[in-house]
Amino acid sequence: MSARVSSPVLVGRQRERDHLRRVLDRAAGGEMVLVTVGGDPGIGKTRLVQDMAGTAAGLGFRVLTGGCLDVGEGTLPFGPVAEALRPLGTEADEQWRSQVLGGSPALATLFPGLGLVPDAHGATGEGQVIEMVRGILDRLAARQPVLLVIEDAHWADASTRHVLLYLVRNLRAPVCLVVTYRLEELQERYPLRLLLSELHRSSRCERIILDPLTRSELGELLGTILGHPAAGATTSEIMDRAEGNPFYAEELLAARDSATGLPGELRGLLLARVERLSRDARPVLGAVAAGTRLPHDLLAAVTAYDEERLSECLLAAVQHHVLVADADGASYGFRHALVREAVYDDMLPGERPRMHARLATILADRVQGVAAAPSAADLGQLAFHWYRARDWPRALLASVRAGLAAEAAAAPSSAERHYERALELWDDAPEAAAASPLDRGALLRRAAETAHLSGDYARGMALIGEALADVDADAEPLRASSLLEFLGYCRIAGPDSEGAARAYAAAVDAAHVEPVSPELARALTGMSLVQSGQGHYQDAIATAEEGRRAAVQVSAPATQARALTVLGWSLCNLGRVAEGLAHLEHAQLLASAEQDIPTLLWTRGQLAAGLLASGRAAAAIDAAAGVLDLARSLGAEAAYGPYSATPGIEAMILLGEWAAAQQLIGQLLDLEPPGGAAAFPRLASGLLRLWQGEAAAARADLTQALRDSEQSMVPEVVSVAHARLARAAAAEQRFDEARELVWAGLRLCAGSDGAAHLIRLAAAGVHAEAGRAQAAAARHRGKEVASAAATASELISRARSAARAGIGELAVTSAEMATAEADWARLRPGESDEVARWRDAIGRWDALCFPYPAAHARWRLSRALLSRSGSSAEASQELRSALAATDALGANALTRQIRELGARARVDLEPAPGNEPPGARKPATPATPAGLTARERQVLELLAEGLTNRRIATSLFITEKTVSVHVTHILEKLQVTNRSQAGAIARSHGKAPAQGEVNPGR
């Protein structure tokens, strides 16, 4: 077992830290304050108090700490207090020591190490010691505030309890006294109860009870210990078992690689509480440990205790904080899962299966005794207890039944576990296997399907592989085809589209036997799905048509719905949106009539995406609403929810509903979806962050999305991820990276006939190249400007031909194309009309009601107008309107750019004075050379950067002549003779410390 490692940082606890900080401030102000900190063992009392001690030391407190020990009453009188004061006895300064410690005869009791002898009258009385402690603290606190920490008061002996009470009543100095204790000991130890009730009665007392850490805090804790974000099954299991207790989490993490269940130290701690209970209680605890949570009557049946005896045992166990009754008092469970584990592990080897067999027998009688169908939970319990009782035949049959019931109850992951259990027992219980309602092939298939539904795609594929190995394809071609078709489906989600294509091709092959079968219809439809995923929409349409015909022929409406979905989505991608949406709506009707929820979910998602692509974002949000509930009804929220819900989120982002979008993204990611599914909300999050002006955060999301789907680089993901990443890179002026991303995206989407993918990438590319050209021009890098123009030229012509071929009714893509044309015009000043292009783009984004891209285009339009004419009423109006939009959205980076442009072009961006809230106006830029006008300061700044008058003129949208007039004034006002002296003054001014700032060098 590796050693336990603690987190280097304190996780969470902000509220408590703030509270303690206020307490310290009060003490420093001269008050005596008392704080009690209670909580479970290991919950973090000591850690919190250590943190407080650090803060106190920083505030100039003298920190004294002592802990009570579990050593039995009277062994170490005044132990913790003596420990706390001991460092004072070894202070080097003799005079200080004698002044603070004084000359009490009781000193020897507290400081045995000092070589003092008890006074001649014999042992000192308790009262003397206590008074002496008060005196010492008083004198010490007269010099500096004191923090006195007494830990683990549940073990405090009588003398310590007396000192504490005495101090609270009699100290009048700046002392903060902190007392920690274990909450669960309150019941156990009368003296502790008495002490606390006395302490809490004091008006100086503040109480803190530490709650368990939240799941995300515990995740953070594990992450800081591991040095990387905690993820994966092990950590999620630790979070489940530790139930918010950091000590348990640390122990479990340290022991995660060892084979034994609980680390020894932890087990001892956990069992200590149990050992206080009577022997009578043991069977009761054993039963609850085996059953996890048991109703009272079942406990009575299994222990065969009479009512009185059972109640006594339960009452004691509850009072000792070992068991808890649920809210209605009907059943009992362990207060902490780890205690249950420890008790279970502690049972004798033979005792455990006997207990399970008894429970199973009683449960089986009950299940049989009721007329109604048994619940999935009861059947699950039964299967579990038979298995733990090692009764394989009964366990196998019970598992199959439990699996079927769990499936019916929308609990696929639980169903999968039951099926897998039945498969595990198959060979050990042949007679039961022969009697099973599902044969091995059916069991494998159902296990695979339920694994898939719960998002365990890899397991689903492995199970299907096993099922295929059992089938003779020549003898049973349709059965083989059906399995291959499902394998293809699993691989799509995997995601592995090449593998999926192979599986579907084999499925179609196998099903090409006369007559036409439902299997053929499904296989064809599956194949069309892969083609559409790969962006080969024409092919997908042809195959889906074939699949649909077959489905109609054999009356398979669910398959027909799937074929229609592929058909509809592919048509949308080719710009034939109205036609496509009609198919998708038809598919939706069929799927919902068939109650085929997986298909319905998928169709809904595509419908929302199609609506969005055609510019009907609000309708897209409506179409996607409720998909999560639908997915939940299937028990497949994590696996199926994200894909179908994301188009609605994208629509929200585009419409400017950012808070709602953010919340949904968080909700989806909290489901911890499998990678392929998580990619979609991450892509949406990337867009949102990019527009919020957080390019680095956007990059992290988008990169993760690509990683999530790396085995299946389908155009739908690739084009979005690469285009957004390229825009994020451009926003950070990483133009080479942006260019790389665009080309890589285009290569990956090469085979696709969907115009939207290509245009999305090309538009991002042209945008980045325009940015590159602008930055390069400012640094006089002609070659780079030319290279930007050449790349952009190639990209825009590709986009144009894609648009001609198939933009159709894709309104969003049209707006993207218009924006790309405007960006392209930026690269060709004088040759094309940039202003007109931006006006066109604005018109399109406005028509769609997409505020962010519209505001962005307005900002660009204003720039173009201003560099053409220097000042423009249209530009001012557009800038103000853009600013209003970005302010409302919280699009910080764009807001900054708009304000910057406004300042340079001297456009008044503030609302009319009447509308302005008091104090809203930003203060003027501080720290500029005195006597210069605002405009002169702008000129001076640029001049200091080494810009020529011509460059200053273009960037401030004024004539070169005006610049030279400004420069003359600046030189006069600064009383210098040339530009470089002026520049030097400006630079030194920029670096000069602000007024009032302390220069540490002096």
Ligand SMILES: Nc1ncnc2c1ncn2[C@@H]1O[C@H](COP(=O)(O)OP(=O)(O)OP(=O)(O)O)[C@@H](O)[C@H]1O
């Ligand atoms: N908020 C926290 N952040 C990081 N680590 C924590 C936090 N709280 C507790 N820990 C860690 O968990 C372990 C147990 O915490 P701590 O010793 O403070 O518990 P305790 O409540 O004092 O327990 P006991 O009752 O046994 O004294 C320690 O290793 C501690 O560092």
Ligand SMILES: [Mg+2]
């Ligand atoms: Mg502690």
